[in-house]
Amino acid sequence: MVQKNIAVVTGASSGIGAATARRLVTEGFHVVAAARRVDRLEAFVKEAGEDAATAVACDVTSDESVTGLAAAVAGLGGRLTVLVNNAGGARGMDPVAGGSVADWQWMYDVNVLGTLRVTQALLPALEAGGAGTVVTVGSTAAFTVYEGGGGYTAAKHAQNALVGTLRLELAGKPVRVVEIDPGMVRTEEFSLNRFGDAAKADAVYAGVREPLVADDIADCIAWATTRPQHVNVDRLVVRPIAQAAQHKVVREQG
Structure with a gap:
């Protein structure tokens, strides 16, 4: 039996x-790292x-896979005290008129x-523990739209609506609901997965002095949950200091 409080993190690979x-x-915390790539988790x-x-x-x-996660926890x-809903992602930069439905x-x-x-799947355990926290990693795309980002911003706006509704519905219960919305974060895979091209992915951060990195957001999540x-x-x-808004990014000339 695990003696520590348990934290579940999705997309942990x-x-x-x-x-x-x-x-x-x-x-x-005793961290339950959940993702598809088990080799990285191991x-x-x-x-x-x-x-x-x-x-x-x-x-x-997958409903079945998530049921398995809850059973494993x-x-x-x-005692499950923290859930970090981090799994997510973006695909493509197509305009709405030509966007891929898939x-x-x-x-x-x-x-x-x-x-x-x-x-x-995990809310009953979080509530039963008497002091739970649900953290959802959203995005500044949850409240700002931009050209080529229709699919992603629509999804993140919807995720934000889910989180806000959940907070209202859990009022009076022992579960906090937190949303962390990062701006420009340079990770090894997000933009690469979105574009499928290393050069295009690198261009997102070209000239940006000190974009955020994954550890910056992890620090925010740790602060909120503790x-x-x-x-x-x-x-x-x-956001990084170089990004004043979605459309306002300072880029240094090389």
Whole structure:
């Protein structure tokens, strides 16, 4: 039986999820790292130690897989206190007039329905523990639209609506609902997965001095989850200093 409080992190095989899993271990949680790429999760557990972390294969777009995640968490026997809904992503930069319906469906499924599935599956345990926190990693795309980002911004707006509704519905219950909305974060995979081209991915950050990195967002998540339980950080918007707004990014000339 796990003696520590348990934190579940989805999308924990890379980027913000991996950084958050590592950080929450240092904060004293037993971290359940959930993602599709089990080899990466197992490497993390080996590094952190089996007393500090557990790897669980999970695809948030699958009801069956998410049910398996909930069962794995229950099997640990400890108290679930934190869920970090981090799994998500973007595909393409097509205009609405020519956007891929398949890409839009994938973005909605992973960002919105993935958050819904995992939250529904783990909410009873979070509430039963008497001091739970649901953190959802959104995006500044949750409140600002931009050309070529229709599918992603629509999904993130919907995810934001889910989070806000959940907070209202859980009022009076012992579960906090937190949303972290990063701006420009340079990770090894997000833009590459979106464009499928390394040069295009690199161009997103060209000339930007010190874009955020995954550890910056992990730090914000750790801070929000370790506040006294009566303190709820409804929404935290985090950008690099070079990004004043979605459309206002300072780029240095090379």
